[in-house]
Amino acid sequence: MxxxxxxxxxxxxxxxxxxxxxxxxxxxxxxxxxxxxxxxxxxxxxxxxxxxxxxxxxxxxxxxxxxxxxxxxxxxxxxxxxxxxxxxxxxxxxxxxxxxxxxxxxxxxxxxxxxxxxxxxxxxxxxxxxxxxxxxxxxxxxxxxxxxxxxxxxxNDEIREHFLITVFTRARYKEVKSMKDLVKFHSDNKYLFMVYNQSSLNRLGNIVANHEKYPLLEVKEKYFDEMLKTLNRMPNRKRNINTLTHIYGYFKKDLRIKEKAFFTDSIAKYEAGLIPISAVLSVLRSWVIRFENEYLLSQTLFEPYPVELSEFPD
Ligand code: SF4
Structure with missing residues (x-):
């Protein structure tokens, strides 16, 4: 990190x-x-x-x-x-x-x-x-x-999480030094940005595609500006559920009936505010590991900042 x-x-x-x-x-x-x-x-x-x-x-x-x-x-x-x-x-x-x-x-x-x-x-x-x-x-x-x-x-849990996600994402962006780094950064943050704003995620994708062949510095600046706009608004429950369900789609056909029922139940509990999003992400992450999905393994959504900072001790 x-x-x-x-x-x-x-x-x-x-x-x-x-x-x-x-x-x-x-x-x-x-x-x-x-x-x-x-x-x-x-x-x-x-x-x-x-x-x-x-x-x-x-x-x-x-x-x-x-x-x-x-x-x-x-x-x-x-x-x-x-x-x-x-x-x-x-x-x-x-x-x-x-x-x-x-x-x-x-x-x-x-x-x-x-x-x-x-x-x-x-x-x-x-x-x-x-x-x-x-x-x-x-x-x-x-x-x-x-x-x-x-x-x-x-x-406040949500404000703290949003603050940590934003500062760690900004800090990771400073490591981007080449077009290859930018492509990887965008790919690794896809689902994190999706919980913030799907339309913004698409705009970020277009910037990375760089059809106009802008020089790296210009592309990086455009991407950074759009990323700040993306991270400006806190995610809401509805967008979180959309993203979680999207990731679930990778495994749906390989899961047993009881596992599918468990996921549906977890989403309902998260929607009702009974469990945090981290509980649903843990379930999904266990399937990412079990089915060895390399693309999802590198998604920052599963750990956008060190997990040790999730708990508030004061
Ligand atoms: S004491 Fe604290 S709040 Fe007051 S000026 Fe210094 S740093 Fe700021």
Whole structure:
């Protein structure tokens, strides 16, 4: 397996850089360290703040036209410093080298959409709605097609699986160096892309066929753009069932009646939300091995990321 490169807020399982001198312990991120390469960043310390420090907050004063980043007690204005740092730091990151972001939720710096906004410093009331932190907002602006999650959302099974599939697929794509590699990549990911979007899978196939004889670099770029669109929308149960049934078609005629009934029953249970898709995939994979189907054996759908990351320990 390749090792995707992820930019992560330092206070998540790395450094004691929070305003109160603590860090967020996460058994899951600890486990991820074995499988992902992390680039840590603490924007607040990067603009010169110590830890511990006064907490900072998003403020929208009536007499100021824009949201500011202020010390919650002193009112010190960090807006320009944080904007400058975020712009400079993120523009320096090489988009070819990174595969995604895990940012700290609710932070006025790193947050990506659930940050509190106040009317002023001290005991001023909240303004309704949730907002984006200064650094988190810049990440979304500069890297719009990248997988960006906060640590709380990764506790959700479907969101976590989608995030891992996306970052590992992006990382594997970086290994494509020739037209032959691209053909193999497309072939190995066929059923993975099918659960995301059948029409997109067909478009990817056309790009690989390269009837127009475009140069490799151009084909790779087109393929990558289309792949990002494919992975942009999370798979749903219906598309998953279509793909599982499609793979089942390879073995149908060779299976015993009881095995066929077991598969039909598994699909019904998956449809009803009683078992996860991994349970049905395990059944199919056992038949892939038994019938020695080399084409299906190399399908990433059966293990799009290390199986050890499927369980959430926190
Ligand atoms: S949320 Fe971001 S800025 Fe705040 S401590 Fe964590 S890494 Fe630093």
């Amino acid at each position: 390749v090792k995707p490169v992820i930019v992560i807020s330092s206070c998540i399982e790395h450094d004691r850089c929070r305003y109160d001198g603590s860090f967020i312990a996460s058994k899951y991120v600890k486990k991820l360290k074995e499988y992902l390469e992390f680039i840590t960043v603490c924007p607040e310390m990067a603009i010169g703040l110590p830890s511990p420090r006064e907490s900072i907050r998003l403020v929208k004063r009536d007499n100021v036209g824009h949201i500011q980043l202020l010390g919650s007690k002193s009112g010190t204005d960090f807006t320009d410093k944080m904007n400058d740092f975020s712009e400079t730091y993120l523009r320096k990151l090489d988009p070819q080298k990174i595969d995604g972001f895990i940012l700290k939720s609710k932070s006025p710096s790193c947050g990506i959409g659930q940050v509190k906004l106040y009317k002023d410093i001290l005991k001023a009331p909240l303004i309704t709605g949730r907002h984006t932190g200064f650094f988190g907002g810049k990440v979304k602006e500069i890297f719009p097609t990248f997988p960006i999650e906060h640590e709380m959302r990764l506790t």
